[in-house]
Amino acid sequence: MTAHTPPRRPPPPAGGSDFARLSKKIAEAGLMNRRPGYYTVRSIAVAVAYAGGWSAFVVIGAGWWTLAVAAFLAMMFGQVALLAHDVAHRQVFRRRRPSETAGRIAGAAIGMGYGWWQDKHTRHHANPNHEDLDPDLLVWSQDQARAATGLPRLLGHWQAFLFFPCSCSKRSTFMSPAREHLATAP
Ligand SMILES: [Zn+2]
Numbered sequence: 001m002t003a004h005t006p007p008r009r010p011p012p013p014a015g016g017s018d019f020a021r022l023s024k025k026i027a028e029a030g031l032m033n034r035r036p037g038y039y040t041v042r043s044i045a046v047a048v049a050y051a052g053g054w055s056a057f058v059v060i061g062a063g064w065w066t067l068a069v070a071a072f073l074a075m076m077f078g079q080v081a082l083l084a085h086d087v088a089h090r091q092v093f094r095r096r097r098p099s100e101t102a103g104r105i106a107g108a109a110i111g112m113g114y115g116w117w118q119d120k121h122t123r124h125h126a127n128p129n130h131e132d133l134d135p136d137l138l139v140w141s142q143d144q145a146r147a148a149t150g151l152p153r154l155l156g157h158w159q160a161f162l163f164f165p166c167s168c169s170k171r172s173t174f175m176s177p178a179r180e181h182l183a184t185a186p
Pocket residue numbers: 085089121125
């Protein structure tokens with residue numbers, strides 16, 4: 001009878017894992033430093049453009065030019081969402097309370113539940129690109145694409161080319177779970 005011995009893991013390389021070394025390098029380069037001046041200017045610019053878009057929507061009223069306003073507001077919604085993302089990562093405010101307040105205002109401006117999204121996004125960063133655990137995974141793995149049938153299989157085959165057009169419908173994946181979250185929240 002032989003005793004079972006678990007396989008021995010290779011020792012971590014000197015200086016830590018690849019990720020640890022990369023993290024250190026990024027921090028040392030100052031890329032993770034907060035930039036209050038930059039975010040002040042960016043937030044004001046986005047807020048002015050967002051308000052300008054809605055003002056144009058009201059002033060123009062029903063007409064073909066409203067389509068141009070819609071395209072502009074779509075871009076502004078994206079900018080507000082990007083700001084909310086940076087707020088959630090505490091890149092804008094150091095403390096939790098102002099981060100949450102700003103995040104909730106930004107989320108409300110684009111019809112997104114900030115608390116719901118933050119929980120989802122935290123799980124995304126905890127398990128990036130994990131097929132089962134990353135809720136923000138936008139593309140299929142080769143195994144998933146192979147296992148699909150019918151239209152999903154066809155889409156999976158062309159997913160590299162369809163990535164940007166399909167990203168336009170990403171907002172719908174934000175809205176319905178957020179509505180469910182609000183409906184079931186205590
Ligand atoms: Zn993130």
